[in-house]
Amino acid sequence: MHFAQYYLDCLSQASYLIGDKTTGRAVLVDPRRDIDDYLHDAEAAGLRIELVVETHIHADFLSGHLELARATGAAIAFGEAAETGFPVRRLRDGERLSLGPDDGEGVTLTVLATPGHTLESICLVIHEHPDDEVPFGVLTGDTLFVGDVGRPDLLSAAGHSAHDMAARLHRSLHTKLLTLPDATRVFPAHGAGSACGRSLSSETSSTIGDQRRFNYALQPMPEADFVRLVTAGQPTAPGYFAHDAALNRDGHPLLEPGPPTALTLNEALEARDRQGAVLLDCRPLAAYTRAHLAGSLHTSLDTRFAEYAGTVVAPGTPIVLLADPGTEQEARLRLARIGYDHVLGHLPDPSAVLDRTPTLTRSSHRIRHDELDGGPAGAGLTGAGPGGVGGAGADATGAETAGGGPAAPTHRSPIQLIDVRNPAEYEAGALPGARNIPLAGLPHRIDELDPARPVVLYCRSGNRSVIAAALLEARGFEDVCDVVGGYEAAAAGVG
Numbered sequence: 001m002h003f004a005q006y007y008l009d010c011l012s013q014a015s016y017l018i019g020d021k022t023t024g025r026a027v028l029v030d031p032r033r034d035i036d037d038y039l040h041d042a043e044a045a046g047l048r049i050e051l052v053v054e055t056h057i058h059a060d061f062l063s064g065h066l067e068l069a070r071a072t073g074a075a076i077a078f079g080e081a082a083e084t085g086f087p088v089r090r091l092r093d094g095e096r097l098s099l100g101p102d103d104g105e106g107v108t109l110t111v112l113a114t115p116g117h118t119l120e121s122i123c124l125v126i127h128e129h130p131d132d133e134v135p136f137g138v139l140t141g142d143t144l145f146v147g148d149v150g151r152p153d154l155l156s157a158a159g160h161s162a163h164d165m166a167a168r169l170h171r172s173l174h175t176k177l178l179t180l181p182d183a184t185r186v187f188p189a190h191g192a193g194s195a196c197g198r199s200l201s202s203e204t205s206s207t208i209g210d211q212r213r214f215n216y217a218l219q220p221m222p223e224a225d226f227v228r229l230v231t232a233g234q235p236t237a238p239g240y241f242a243h244d245a246a247l248n249r250d251g252h253p254l255l256e257p258g259p260p261t262a263l264t265l266n267e268a269l270e271a272r273d274r275q276g277a278v279l280l281d282c283r284p285l286a287a288y289t290r291a292h293l294a295g296s297l298h299t300s301l302d303t304r305f306a307e308y309a310g311t312v313v314a315p316g317t318p319i320v321l322l323a324d325p326g327t328e329q330e331a332r333l334r335l336a337r338i339g340y341d342h343v344l345g346h347l348p349d350p351s352a353v354l355d356r357t358p359t360l361t362r363s364s365h366r367i368r369h370d371e372l373d374g375g376p377a378g379a380g381l382t383g384a385g386p387g388g389v390g391g392a393g394a395d396a397t398g399a400e401t402a403g404g405g406p407a408a409p410t411h412r413s414p415i416q417l418i419d420v421r422n423p424a425e426y427e428a429g430a431l432p433g434a435r436n437i438p439l440a441g442l443p444h445r446i447d448e449l450d451p452a453r454p455v456v457l458y459c460r461s462g463n464r465s466v467i468a469a470a471l472l473e474a475r476g477f478e479d480v481c482d483v484v485g486g487y488e489a490a491a492a493g494v495g
Helices: 036-044 065-072 162-175 208-214 223-231 241-250 265-275 285-290 305-312 328-336 350-356 369-374 423-428 439-448 463-474 486-492
Strands: 002-008 013-020 025-029 048-053 075-079 089-091 096-098 108-113 122-127 137-141 185-188 278-281 319-322 343-346 416-419 455-458 480-483
Touching: 002 036, 013 036, 013 185, 025 036, 036 048, 036 065, 048 065, 065 075, 162 223, 185 208, 241 305, 265 278, 265 319, 265 343, 285 463, 305 328, 305 439, 305 463, 319 328, 328 343, 439 463, 455 463, 455 486, 463 480, 463 486, 480 486
Parallel strands: 025 048, 048 075, 075 089, 137 185, 278 319, 319 343, 416 455, 455 480
Antiparallel strands: 002 013, 013 025, 096 108, 108 122, 122 137
């Protein structure tokens, strides 16, 4: 058997190539949109990709099933309950996919229908030899993760309540996956950082036995308790999820590789003013906070770039990239992985352009946590986010920006202290008086903030808060700053 896992850190996404070396037949599971690595490895191993299987209709990235079908002639397969806008092979519960010779002695995949995360979710049990007592492993999609289970709430808007989906998920886990031998290896579709679950491990594989013992959601409990547990505290889904789910279900344009077009500053500004393009600054956080084009948005390539871009940029919006030289193609590719293809071009060497145009340049306002409430004594912590007092009704004094920029204005009216972390992070501990508006929900909740009052933002370490500050500034908020180092710095008492 040939087995390979492809793990994409920036999206916490895993895909798999499984083949039988005796026949050269192979299946690719949950592929991303850029497929060259799969094609190269299959050719090197003497494999033919005959089938592309999606464990479900993904929402967090744009799948590569259409690109692979064009490149290889492979059929596309989904679980039997899938409704798609293009021809697919429907895989039935219990169906066996043989990759070996006609005598049935080779690599075999068995389909398990496991609704819960979505209605059409399936898992694939892999046997290297049909008579092996313990399967080689199971591809669990978004049904079972290492340390967590798939969130059941993404379909609630389609007429299925989160509680109904959670009950289905409970049955799928206990009547299908947990009946496998403990030694069966678990290979999920996502890892830590993915918004498809709440507390995924950074490990990219495990075993059924370890998950039975250590996964909080698999501990013995009544179904009703499981439903309450897995429907609480889920992270806010980024805005692009519904867009990607629709493209994965209905079809999408095929990926066309190539570098983005180089634009002059005047062309970039014209694209913004005439076409409504977003100026997306992809440089590292320190470079952005030191100097950026007024009104630009920010998410750095050294973080979860595509996910955050899909959070603050609406699907279909034209984009002009402001990326360090040599990184513009990477930025374009990573946007394409979530279906953001409308990249008009990029501004070559934006840092040099900013140096030449100081009148168009802004610096980010950043403060230390001990400057909230006017000094170190005023920035105490509370173990329960909603119960804190003090911060939001106090004055906050500006500090010099990280990178030597001008000091933030002194706040003379009550600040709005906003925690942009996910609900579970906020509930575990927050700055006193902070209000929780997760970054993923901020674009749709900006009207809840008063642009005439100062806004102070913080997250875990200072990355999401800078992204949020850029969004507010682009929407016309003039007095915005964020807390350097975020909650981690405050909890550790770091000034």
